[in-house]
Amino acid sequence: MLSYRHGYHAGNYADVLKHSLLLQTIRLLQKKDKPFVYIDTHAGAGGYSLTADFAQKTGEYLDGVAKLWQADDLPAPLADYIRAVRLFNGDSDQLAYYPGSPSIMDMELRPKDRMVLHELHTTDVDTLSQQFAGERKVKVLHADGLQGLIAAVPPLERRALVLIDPSYEIKSDYEEVAISVIEAYKRFATGVYMIWYPVVNREQTEAMFDILKASGIKRQLRIEQAIRPDSNEFGMTAAGLWVINPPWQLDTLAEETTRYLSRCLDQGGGATQVTWEVGE
Numbered sequence: 001m002l003s004y005r006h007g008y009h010a011g012n013y014a015d016v017l018k019h020s021l022l023l024q025t026i027r028l029l030q031k032k033d034k035p036f037v038y039i040d041t042h043a044g045a046g047g048y049s050l051t052a053d054f055a056q057k058t059g060e061y062l063d064g065v066a067k068l069w070q071a072d073d074l075p076a077p078l079a080d081y082i083r084a085v086r087l088f089n090g091d092s093d094q095l096a097y098y099p100g101s102p103s104i105m106d107m108e109l110r111p112k113d114r115m116v117l118h119e120l121h122t123t124d125v126d127t128l129s130q131q132f133a134g135e136r137k138v139k140v141l142h143a144d145g146l147q148g149l150i151a152a153v154p155p156l157e158r159r160a161l162v163l164i165d166p167s168y169e170i171k172s173d174y175e176e177v178a179i180s181v182i183e184a185y186k187r188f189a190t191g192v193y194m195i196w197y198p199v200v201n202r203e204q205t206e207a208m209f210d211i212l213k214a215s216g217i218k219r220q221l222r223i224e225q226a227i228r229p230d231s232n233e234f235g236m237t238a239a240g241l242w243v244i245n246p247p248w249q250l251d252t253l254a255e256e257t258t259r260y261l262s263r264c265l266d267q268g269g270g271a272t273q274v275t276w277e278v279g280e
């Protein structure tokens with residue numbers, strides 16, 4: 001039984017970091033002409049209404065994307081991200097809709113690129129299938145994303161950006177993510193693997209990274225934003241992206257992005273970091 005629904009969280013501070021850097025990653029990959037595949041292991045519903053009950057109930061987007069919406073001092077990566085969100089709102093000045101990862105990627109994919117989306121929740125997978133009906137470059141699968149990842153690599157294109165964005169509802173999800181990524185990497189070592197992670201319990205999160213760091217995989221970058229100090233009592237205090245094989249210059253763009261976000265979205269005593277956890 002899946003209880004997590006991304007509609008409650010769409011556009012929150014974690015989405016801002018994740019989606020702005022996802023967008024910059026695709027831009028860096030598209031500097032090369034060769035086609036690639038985008039694999040989303042946990043795709044969600046594709047897009048969200050911020051006026052719907054879900055978003056209104058938590059109001060999380062108000063402490064996230066809404067804080068950047070009217071800002072006139074955004075650094076380039078965040079201005080680019082807000083441009084994408086604005087486009088999803090039909091270029092309106094009103095922030096009413098929020099694009100999930102599949103929609104952000106869909107706006108940017110070239111005709112020669114393709115995407116594979118996995119989603120297990122029946123309502124969300126139906127919404128996704130409707131959104132992308134008739135789009136030949138998009139495959140929507142009602143399937144487990146981690147198993148789907150193993151089946152999808154190595155891709156024909158030999159170039160891929162993989163977003164692994166689980167809801168981490170079950171404690172074992174952390175370990176399962178690490179094991180699956182290592183397995184995928186063994187089959188396809190040149191892919192870009194972007195793992196989104198929450199910090200709810202610091203030891204749990206770091207245990208996942210310990211497995212990855214001990215795996216022998218090189219080039220692992222941590223990009224993290226804490227909005228409050230670590231605490232095992234008060235929900236998610238930080239979120240980040242753990243990127244294997246980040247394209248050249250993603251670290252610099254991440255520094256520029258987190259520097260601004262730490263000022264704009266901090267809720268008291270947070271910190272940001274961009275750290276090479278495993279080098280060349």
Ligand SMILES: C[S@@+](CC[C@H](N)C(=O)[O-])C[C@H]1O[C@@H](n2cnc3c(N)ncnc32)[C@H](O)[C@@H]1O
Pocket residue numbers: 002004005006018040041042043044045046099100101102118119120121124143144145146165166167
């Ligand atoms: C954090 S949300 C995804 C958000 C989306 N990637 C975005 O950035 O817009 C996680 C999603 O994973 C789905 N999910 C949970 N377990 C799954 C599994 N084993 N395989 C695929 N999807 C799963 C949930 O239903 C939920 O929609």
